[in-house]
Ligand SMILES: NC(=O)C1=CN([C@@H]2O[C@H](COP(=O)(O)OP(=O)(O)OC[C@H]3O[C@@H](n4cnc5c(N)ncnc54)[C@H](OP(=O)(O)O)[C@@H]3O)[C@@H](O)[C@H]2O)C=CC1
């Protein structure tokens with residue numbers, strides 16, 4: 001069988017470099033293109049400088065680079081992903097989106113694109129976090145009364161969005177399980193005289209520092225006991241390998257909107 005032709009967006013970024021390396025290691029994948037944005041200082045460089053295949057040149061010309069590709073893997077910024085998504089639709093190229101920080105309107109654009117191409121969109125591509133999503137359904141049902149729910153996330157100093165996409169995803173799963181609307185019940189940080197805690201809220205706390213790859217804890221605090229469900233990523237390879245699984249999944253499935261629960265058969 002011929003190798004799946006993979007293009008990587010944001011190829012010089014933290015995730016981009018790990019993705020290039022993981023594609024290089026995989027026998028069933030071939031690097032088709034390495035993309036960066038139009039003002040990147042890395043345009044024209046060989047992808048091997050970032051861990052990718054020698055001979056693939058970093059380019060900002062997504063339209064040309066995506067010709068003949070099977071799938072684009074995009075961990076960039078919302079505006080970059082939306083630009084790439086447009087071109088993927090024109091060329092019939094599937095897309096795996098790891099980027100976080102989209103607005104509700106931007107997410108609707110992703111959904112519309114999925115009518116024409118395969119889209120996997122997930123704020124966290126690790127197996128562990130996706131298992132946590134499942135565990136939270138049970139935990140939230142059992143602990144639905146008498147337990148205050150707080151989500152604590154920690155990431156490296158370079159992260160630009162908060163709370164993390166994963167933390168918001170955890171909140172969505174909990175709110176859905178409890179029949180609440182996250183937009184109504186989320187509390188993003190506290191300061192000053194806040195008054196007593198409203199039991200119907202889901203609290204979020206954000207830590208940023210150093211090189212933390214990504215830690216998430218859901219805390220259920222009751223009277224006389226606390227339950228904590230924690231995931232800690234120690235390497236970005238866990239996200240990259242998940243993204244590659246998603247790319248293979250899209251090749252085997254019709255156009256549509258999928259998440260990592262679909263890819264990992266957790267639904
Ligand atoms: N779903 C998941 O499992 C994971 C998701 N993420 C998410 O992936 C995204 C990227 O994370 P990370 O790799 O750490 O970030 P980086 O900033 O290290 O990498 C992003 C890359 O995209 C480039 N870029 C920035 N703006 C644009 C644009 N408008 N168009 C095209 N490319 C652009 C950057 O270039 P430059 O450096 O010049 O700005 C850089 O090469 C974030 O949203 C993060 O939250 C991260 C890890 C796991």
Ligand SMILES: O=C(O)C1=N[C@H](C(=O)O)C[C@H](O)C1
Nearest residue numbers: 100123124159164165166214
């Ligand atoms: O920016 C990161 O680094 C990460 N972002 C994702 C998020 O916002 O949830 C996933 C992961 O935790 C790393």
